[in-house]
Amino acid sequence: MTYSELSELIFRKQSYLCVGLDTDPRKLPTHLLGESDPVFTFNKAIIDATADLTVAYKPNLAFYEAQGPRGWESLQKTLDYLPADCFTIADAKRGDIGNTSGLYARTFFDPTAAGLHFDSVTVAPYMGQDSVMPFLDYNHKWVILLALTSNPGSADFQRQPVAEQELFEVVIETAQTWVGPDHHERLMFVVGATQADELTRIRALAPKNFLLVPGVGAQGGSLTDVSRYGLTPDGGLLVNASRNILYASSGADFAERARAEAQSLQRQMAEHLATLP
């Protein structure tokens, strides 16, 4: 999916909601446990209930890997089931030396390898340029680079002062130089920031890049502030919610309640989009 396609999708669906498919087999409604692949059955119901309100889906790889080969099969089926008008994110936080990153890219992008065909993958920047570029060697595929994450540990290194900046700002600036002038086309940043001054600083460094914001819902964070300081004329935001949607109910009405949660977020997003010039 291209930058302009993603942008169009946001305005058509009036939403920049990303649903995090952090599907934990231990949290599934009990009536699904008799299914042959309860994780896929659950994901299918969540997708059916939310697809018209959602621009992106983000399976978190850890939840699938923890099931071994069976989990990878659930992941493949989930990805195949996702509608074409949704952006897909492998939330995998990968990053290794060049030839290994190349294999991770093949895993997530090339369906002839592991049966996966994500639009994008989250990448950890610590190993630098040659650990990131192999993901961008795939046309039309995106890197979503960790910049400022939303967890307490983000203070340990990301906020270390480097010259006049903090490390995450160096990451945002440097990564753009790797990709060239159209870097915003396929380079997105994970930004857990929800405070006005942080978002303002980040937008100054990356005025057009999409930001993936994981901080709404279980991880805290205000949709209003994120939208006010993060939205751009192209949209420029994907705001993720996982647990609040997936586990809105543990009963037979789980999909219906998931839709209600997604709809509430989508309606707020439509209001924020209406304020754009």
Add this chain to the structure above:
Amino acid sequence: MTYSELSELIFRKQSYLCVGLDTDPRKLPTHLLGESDPVFTFNKAIIDATADLTVAYKPNLAFYEAQGPRGWESLQKTLDYLPADCFTIADAKRGDIGNTSGLYARTFFDPTAAGLHFDSVTVAPYMGQDSVMPFLDYNHKWVILLALTSNPGSADFQRQPVAEQELFEVVIETAQTWVGPDHHERLMFVVGATQADELTRIRALAPKNFLLVPGVGAQGGSLTDVSRYGLTPDGGLLVNASRNILYASSGADFAERARAEAQSLQRQMAEHLATLP
């Protein structure tokens, strides 16, 4: 495996060799391609040929994931086949917010999850303390934290000046404070450094921690310098070789040639160990 068990293993086998099982199905000897699981058959032969010369095996997850569910099955079988007197490393470079890192830890450490039971996993530090600690919640399991990697991109962020140090030095110092006074017991660092002054600086910061050095062989680097400046009275080093051993020959003699390569490294290591006070 405990610190003292790993140390004993090094002196008993007179080796600190780690064999990287970066098994690429596209590089296997052609006579193996008819096997039902050529990757496992290859790994089995490499392990049989090198186990007495090797203290650690390090499957690189990217090579297995790129095969999808089938790759995970090859990985499970390989891990089950490894002899008990070898330290096992999941080279996965994981790291995410706390609950997700907890799931990755379960994946690699708890055999009831994905069928895996590694001794250790490589972890990327960018997301800080709460992304690392869930791996240490498992007794007797180790974290191998990326500090200074051996690839060109290590210059981008790891060598950024932070106060009077470089970022990788802050990582080494800070991570030790997370774990407490016996941090060396289960905290290892990935150090691609092969230069005397770098290793000397790192040893000053981490005098007892094991260092996993990936830089010998295909990635360049001198075993003599690494050994001279990296060895400690407990051993304190694991030096990895992958491609030089795995692909020493592409013919029917691949295992025999792999053994010869491993033996050459082991003999040099025995000489370096003999110089310890």
